Amino acid sequence: MSNVFIAFQHNEESRPVVDAILADNPNAVAVHTPGLVKIDAPNRLQIRRATIEEQTGRPYDLQQLHVNLVTLSGHIDEDDDELTLSWKH
Amino acid sequence: MSVVALERYDIPARDVRENFPAPLLYIGWDDHLMFCAPFCLPLPPDTPFGALAAAVLPGIYGEHPDFAKIDWSKVQWLKSGKPWTPDPAKSLADNGLVHKDVIRFRTPGLTGIEGSCS
Amino acid sequence: MDTRVAKKKLGLKDRYAAMTRGLGWETTYQPMDKVFPYDKYEGIKIHNWDQWQDPFRLTMDAYWKYQGEKEKKLYAVIEAFAQNNGQLGVSDARYVNALKLFIQGVTPLEYYAHRGFAHVGRQFTGEGARVAAQMQSIDELRHYQTETHAISHYNKYFNGMHHSNHWFDRVWYLSVPKSFFEDAITGGPFEFLVAVSFSFEYVLTNLLFVPFMSGAAHNGDMSTVTFGFSAQSDESRHMTLGIECIKFLLEQDPANVPIVQGWIDKWFWRGYRLLTLVAMMQDYMLPKRVMSWKEAWEMYAEDNGGALFKDLARYGIREPKGWKDACEGKDHISHQAWNTFYNYSAAAPFHTWVPTDEEMDWLSQKYPTTFDKLYRPRLEFYREQQKAGKRFYNKTLPMLCNTCQIPMVFTEPGDATKIGYRESDWRGNKHHFCSDHCKEIFDNEPEKFSQSWLPVHQIYQGQCFEPGTDPTAEGFDPLLAVLKYYQLDVGRDNFDFEGSQDQKNFAAWRGDAPQGEQQ
Numbered sequence: 001m002s003n004v005f006i007a008f009q010h011n012e013e014s015r016p017v018v019d020a021i022l023a024d025n026p027n028a029v030a031v032h033t034p035g036l037v038k039i040d041a042p043n044r045l046q047i048r049r050a051t052i053e054e055q056t057g058r059p060y061d062l063q064q065l066h067v068n069l070v071t072l073s074g075h076i077d078e079d080d081d082e083l084t085l086s087w088k089h
Numbered sequence: 090m091s092v093v094a095l096e097r098y099d100i101p102a103r104d105v106r107e108n109f110p111a112p113l114l115y116i117g118w119d120d121h122l123m124f125c126a127p128f129c130l131p132l133p134p135d136t137p138f139g140a141l142a143a144a145v146l147p148g149i150y151g152e153h154p155d156f157a158k159i160d161w162s163k164v165q166w167l168k169s170g171k172p173w174t175p176d177p178a179k180s181l182a183d184n185g186l187v188h189k190d191v192i193r194f195r196t197p198g199l200t201g202i203e204g205s206c207s
Numbered sequence: 208m209d210t211r212v213a214k215k216k217l218g219l220k221d222r223y224a225a226m227t228r229g230l231g232w233e234t235t236y237q238p239m240d241k242v243f244p245y246d247k248y249e250g251i252k253i254h255n256w257d258q259w260q261d262p263f264r265l266t267m268d269a270y271w272k273y274q275g276e277k278e279k280k281l282y283a284v285i286e287a288f289a290q291n292n293g294q295l296g297v298s299d300a301r302y303v304n305a306l307k308l309f310i311q312g313v314t315p316l317e318y319y320a321h322r323g324f325a326h327v328g329r330q331f332t333g334e335g336a337r338v339a340a341q342m343q344s345i346d347e348l349r350h351y352q353t354e355t356h357a358i359s360h361y362n363k364y365f366n367g368m369h370h371s372n373h374w375f376d377r378v379w380y381l382s383v384p385k386s387f388f389e390d391a392i393t394g395g396p397f398e399f400l401v402a403v404s405f406s407f408e409y410v411l412t413n414l415l416f417v418p419f420m421s422g423a424a425h426n427g428d429m430s431t432v433t434f435g436f437s438a439q440s441d442e443s444r445h446m447t448l449g450i451e452c453i454k455f456l457l458e459q460d461p462a463n464v465p466i467v468q469g470w471i472d473k474w475f476w477r478g479y480r481l482l483t484l485v486a487m488m489q490d491y492m493l494p495k496r497v498m499s500w501k502e503a504w505e506m507y508a509e510d511n512g513g514a515l516f517k518d519l520a521r522y523g524i525r526e527p528k529g530w531k532d533a534c535e536g537k538d539h540i541s542h543q544a545w546n547t548f549y550n551y552s553a554a555a556p557f558h559t560w561v562p563t564d565e566e567m568d569w570l571s572q573k574y575p576t577t578f579d580k581l582y583r584p585r586l587e588f589y590r591e592q593q594k595a596g597k598r599f600y601n602k603t604l605p606m607l608c609n610t611c612q613i614p615m616v617f618t619e620p621g622d623a624t625k626i627g628y629r630e631s632d633w634r635g636n637k638h639h640f641c642s643d644h645c646k647e648i649f650d651n652e653p654e655k656f657s658q659s660w661l662p663v664h665q666i667y668q669g670q671c672f673e674p675g676t677d678p679t680a681e682g683f684d685p686l687l688a689v690l691k692y693y694q695l696d697v698g699r700d701n702f703d704f705e706g707s708q709d710q711k712n713f714a715a716w717r718g719d720a721p722q723g724e725q726q
Binding site (some may be wrong): 091092093094095099100102103104105106108109110113115117119120122123124125126127128129130131148149152164169170187188189190191193196201202203204205206207 | 243244248249250395543546547549551558580581582583584585588597601602603604605606607614615616624625627628630633634636637638639650651652653654655657658659660661663664667668669
């Protein structure tokens with residue numbers, strides 16, 4: 001089993017996204033280095049728009065995460081409601 | 090033609106002998122990596138091989154503390170990585186050296202700065 | 208009372224398809240093969256472009272919106288940095304030499320990538336791939352511009368940055384990145400994607416960006432950090448293009464597998480050799496160190512790459528041929544590269560120096576089996592020589608590898624005391640290489656690599672002098688003549704950091720005693 005990961009600039013805009021990811025992915029682990037927060041998860045990681053909106057209390061366009069995204073690893077599946085990273089095999 | 094392409098490429102190599110004032114010779118001193126890489130020198134083909142040790146190498150290797158200690162009678166030479174015995178009295182060309190040949194020399198017992206092969 | 212009814216919108220996937228695939232067509236006025244002349248000759252078979260999955264579905268409106276937001280944020284930071292004299296906040300002026308290496312060697316590659324993706328963005332018959340390439344082309348131009356803007360502030364205060372475009376086409380070590388990218392853009396569109404999108408932007412990208420950006424963060428260079436983060440979000444799109452293109456090619460036809468494997472072998476090795484410059488920067492040019500090259504390699508290549516190639520095994524892809532030798536090199540290449548630039552510091556527009564004792568102890572700790580045995584002794588020798596007024600400058604031109612164009616500084620895997628020599632005879636001429644893998648790259652495409660513009664050979668051919676230079680004139684100094692051709696500011700851009708204008712200026716601006724006096 002290999003890790004997928006996603007990393008964001010560490011700022012107020014990405015904070016609810018990180019919190020949402022950790023809420024939705026119990027095996028995910030967040031690590032902070034200067035300016036950066038990196039989240040690793042075994043095999044699969046799901047980002048849900050609805051969970052982010054629960055964090056912020058207002059509508060969120062999932063593509064907004066492009067502004068603070070730094071890097072990621074894994075195959076991507078994206079639509080309006082979810083972004084999933086996974087290693088299929 | 091090995092390269093996959095839409096047309097045929099028959100361009101002469103960029104570094105053929107005719108493009109240089111003299112044949113290129115590459116020279117390396119084994120176990121002396123203070124000099125980061127072997128050297129590349131254009132040398133007239135009629136240069137006596139013995140002139141290398143006397144006139145060329147001191148200028149390029151002389152700053153190394155081991156250089157003054159070299160016993161040239163014990164130096165081992167390699168050409169293209171194989172043991173080779175040049176005749177110092179003969180020219181580079183008469184010793185069989187051609188454009189873009191690579192030679193190396195080993196100085197047994199001399200192992201660079203503090204024995205680190207630098 | 209009317210209840211408000213939300214207008215039905217297309218979902219993201221359908222929206223994106225309508226704005227990209229929906230805009231393509233089969234040509235009738237001219238045959239498709241004439242309109243798209245490059246997409247078959249490499250032997251890659253595509254049966255169904257509809258199977259191309261667009262991983263990030265940014266339509267043009269979303270693209271401009273988010274890129275615009277990123278630009279505003281970035282330029283606000285660059286402006287604040289300039290207004291606050293941020294250049295005085297770097298750890299010490301030696302750090303700026305990492306930025307010189309960046310603007311000289313990395314930034315021009317962004318421009319080449321811009322041109323390369325613009326070209327391939329016209330060549331595929333599949334609209335999804337064309338759109339993705341065109342967007343990346345714009346991203347890469349953005350990177351060229353933002354890097355230039357961010358570093359231009361430093362250019363007002365430090366040497367070695369003012370002429371990077373001129374140097375790129377001429378200066379000896381810059382032929383390494385230049386030839387890398389020219390090799391990529393002169394290949395076909397599918398090779399370009401495997402070379403750049405997959406091998407570089409996916410497999411190796413973290414090894415370029417993370418060292419520079421975290422190095423910048425640790426050394427007080429917020430401007431570069433901000434650029435880095437801003438670019439990295441574009442990079443994640445590039446990475447997804449890379450992984451998608453590899454999946455797509457491998458799934459379209461089993462005949463593609465060996466072709467793609469060959470390109471992965473070639474481009475992993477070429478990318479690895481290119482990263483030698485980054486390895487050196489990471490271990491030697493960051494006064495406040497982050498992690499060693501060895502650690503970065505283990506994290507981003509071995510762990511990450513390991514997971515990737517495990518995933519691709521189902522297609523019949525194996526790890527690149529050079530993988531083991533690249534891993535073996537992690538203990539050595541940074542030290543070998545620093546020694547190269549220390550040797551030839553008279554001929555490069557950035558400074559070098561002997562690391563401090565503290566820095567050498569860090570290197571001992573990070574490289575416990577190699578640094579003290581192989582590399583520390585010569586650095587300490589250099590320091591002694593410098594103290595005695597005999598700073599070592601190598602004045603004789605080195606032998607270069609015909610493929611990677613780096614001086615032949617690399618050693619045999621398993622024996623770092625022996626330079627690795629390989630050669631090929633082709634059409635009556637010898638060609639030389641640093642490794643089995645550079646040799647194999649030549650042997651597969653000798654017509655191409657026999658055209659390598661090797662700086663050392665070009666100098667000897669008399670191609671690196673200004674017009675009107677007379678090599679037979681009294682007192683002719685070939686090195687100075689080449690530096691004139693480079694338009695390198697002798698005594699300012701080059702030589703040791705000790706005694707440099709950069710060092711003196713920085714100390715004066717900060718009111719410090721110059722570093723040499725503190726030792």
